[in-house]
Amino acid sequence: MSMTDPPAARLSAAVKQYGALRALDGIDLSLRRGRLTALLGPNGAGKTTAIGLLLGLQTADAGSVEVFGQSPRLLATRRRVGVMLQSAGIQEVLKVRELLALTRSYYPDPRSVADCIAMAGLGELMERRYGQLSGGQQRRVQFALAICGRPELLFLDEPTTGLDIEARQGMWKAIRGLLGTGCAILLTTHYLEEAEALADHVAVIDRGRLIAEGSVQDMRARVAQRRIRCLSALSAAGVRQWPGVSHAARNEAWLEIVAEHAEPVVRRLLEEDAALSELEVQRAGLADAFLAITAGDDARPVPEAA
């Protein structure tokens, strides 16, 4: 599982064009065994299109797409891949037990029914018809169908949308277990705490281009600053002149400050305002890093078709 092993799947300079719209504009992305890559990006960035290429549902207009070194369209390749898409296309009249039996039958070495039930938390749902389940219950069934073939490569497109906290934690645990067995996973999510909790690697795309890539820590380091908030009568304009302060503004009674290092600013705040209260200091989370990365890209022109 070292970085020198060939990746489980790879997009190289992949381009996908829909008419005049370039949905992917030369993307490089490698998915490695035992690693979860979180693919982040605003709506319309190209995440679903990238997954579509890796699943062989669509073909690239330029560049290459390889899954286990081969075309994603080969049956032998597809049998090693599991997928949970937002649009599931599952037969609603079938019972969960029937859906699981049917999907397991497509794979040469499926996971046991008992393991699927345990990993996806299906216990009491097996005799229910899929179409009569709640949205969150359907997500659990979709997860079971995605993992029942013992995939070596798994695509999870917003898997925990609509799940309650307990079900989400259960799915996270199952995902960590799959990583432990060497499965390569690509996850898209709008819950940044989900990427933070699960990802070894984060790729941020915007307008069809990869704009940042690295570990969760790397992404956080892109936004090294701290946010400080307090109730204080000090003037924001005055604080803005302090060394290391990049931003200070008043938001009603709150004084809001952004600084490279919190400690010297906090020390000075307490010295200069004895009545200061409600002091809060926040480290940048992945959400801040992500927003800063996508916001910082506004100057770039929107890619257009030739």
Ligand SMILES: Nc1ncnc2c1ncn2[C@@H]1O[C@H](COP(=O)(O)OP(=O)(O)OP(=O)(O)O)[C@@H](O)[C@H]1O
């Ligand atoms: N079949 C299609 N025909 C034309 N345009 C399409 C098609 N599929 C996607 N697009 C466009 O390609 C761009 C990328 O779409 P894509 O679905 O890959 O984005 P996404 O990152 O998955 O977005 P979201 O977070 O909203 O799911 C969007 O501008 C979308 O409107």
